[in-house]
Amino acid sequence: MRIRLAATLALATTLTAGAALPTAAATPASSAPASANPTVQDILDHLPDDVVAGALIRRDGVGATAGPVTAxxxxxxxxxxxxxxNTVVLQLVAEHRIGLDTPARKYVPQVLPEEYNRVTVRQLLDHTSGLPKPAPTPGPTDGPGWQLKSVTxxxxxxxxxxxxxDAPPAPGSEQQYNGLNSFVLGLIVEKVTGHSFSNELRRRIIWPLHLRHTNLPAADDPTIPSPHAEVYLDGQDVTEQSPYPWAExxxxxxxxDLDRFITALFRGNLLPPTQQKLVFEVPKVKSAADNTNCVGQTACYSIGGLLRYQLPGGEYVWGKTxxxxGWDNGLFATRDLRHRVVYSLNPTGAGNDLPCIKAIVNAALAD
Structure with a gap:
């Protein structure tokens, strides 16, 4: 299966409210059904198109596809x-091996400068740490994006x-989504356990949940198991490029496997009750994404690393993009697991697939 991408950079998307979107005239959006309340199948029937070359949607445990992909x-x-x-870190918090409100520098002083000595583990988890933007590197990106084959x-x-x-905001004063938080968290896991992050991930989540098709590849392993889409940028196969943002x-x-993970997480099978509450706890601070308070009707991230998203009918759902x-993915569910969805789109790079993503989540999780 080959999915050719015309752009030089993959389109990174999020459901965060207030995100700046290209205008329709400058960047075409993926086609969506004309009806006001399309079903998941209605959306799939309109794909593939110029913007989305392939789509996989798994709703309430049942998968369906469009284009050259398989379930x-x-x-x-x-x-x-x-x-x-975040789940691994919260497990270690439950074991009293990491302190939620302990300064992160206590665990990894070698990577956090002294000016960040007030940043706590909680603030890394909920993106209120105020860490700087990641240093950019050339090549295909995921959000900030990295090619880290030779960079630790x-x-x-x-x-x-x-x-x-820029001077960082005071820790805990506003939420700024930032992948550096996850790198620090991964290093903290390694410090307190004495094991690699990938080992802890396997031992704590992958093996107990029998996620037989889930792994964290080594930094020097660019392969991906089959079946999978083959993605191209400007005629160049990038399926096995830029594979290593590690814990981020x-x-x-x-x-x-993602469906099994979100089901177990929401049911409380991975965390004891005290930490389970934190999975859905959003900080009471300003969101840098749209300059509104996270207590209000805005998309914000929880201590569990989940994005809170409001459906058109007003209900909040939780998940992560x-x-x-070559891949735009996400998993979302209602808090009571009444509905859940996992999606994976293969963007062509020719336009904006965010409207398609929102349509999928809205259709899959609405009653």
Missing amino acids: DDYVRIGSVTKAFT PEDLLRESFAAAT GGMVSTAA GSRP
Whole structure:
């Protein structure tokens, strides 16, 4: 299966409210059904199109596809990885091995400069740390994006702090979604356990949930198991490029495994009750995304690393989006697991697939 991408950079999307979207005239949006309340099947019937070359949608445990993909495809899940990372950290909080309100520098002083000595683990988890933007590197991106085959997480953090020019907001004062938080969290996990982050991920989540098609590839392993989409940028195969944002966004999985994970997480099978409440706890601060308070009707991130998203009918649902070159993915569910959805789109790079993503989530989770 080959999905050709015309753009030089993959389109990274999020459901965050207030995100700046290209105008329709400048960037065509993926076609959506004309009806006001399309079903998931209505959306699939309109795909593929010029913007989305393939789509996989798994709603309430049942998968359906459009274009050259299968329901069993492996995908690079990008920032959906953050939900796994935060869960591992909260498990260690429950074991009293990490303090939620302990300064992060206590665990990793070698990577956090002294000016960030007030940043706590909680603030890393809910993106209120005020860490600087990640240092950019050339190549396909996922949000900030990295090609880290020859760069360690410590290197990336040092480069990002060295490149920072703006004064950071006070820790805990506003929410700024930032992948550096996840790199620090991964290093904290390694420090307190004495094991690699990937080992803790396997031992704590992947093996107990029998996620047989989920893994975190090694930094020097660009492969992805079959079946999977083959993605191209300007005629160049990038399926096995830029595979390593580690605890920030490096995992590979399938829709069925992601469905199993979100179900277990929401049921409280991965965390004791005290930490389970934190999975859905949103900080009472300003959101940098749209300059409104997270207590209000805005999309914000929880301590569990989940994005709170409001359906057109007013109900809040929870989940996480994630992008890698050639894949735009996400998992969302109602709090009571009445409905859940996992999707994976293969953007062509020719336009904006965010309207399609919103249509999928709205259709899949509405009663």
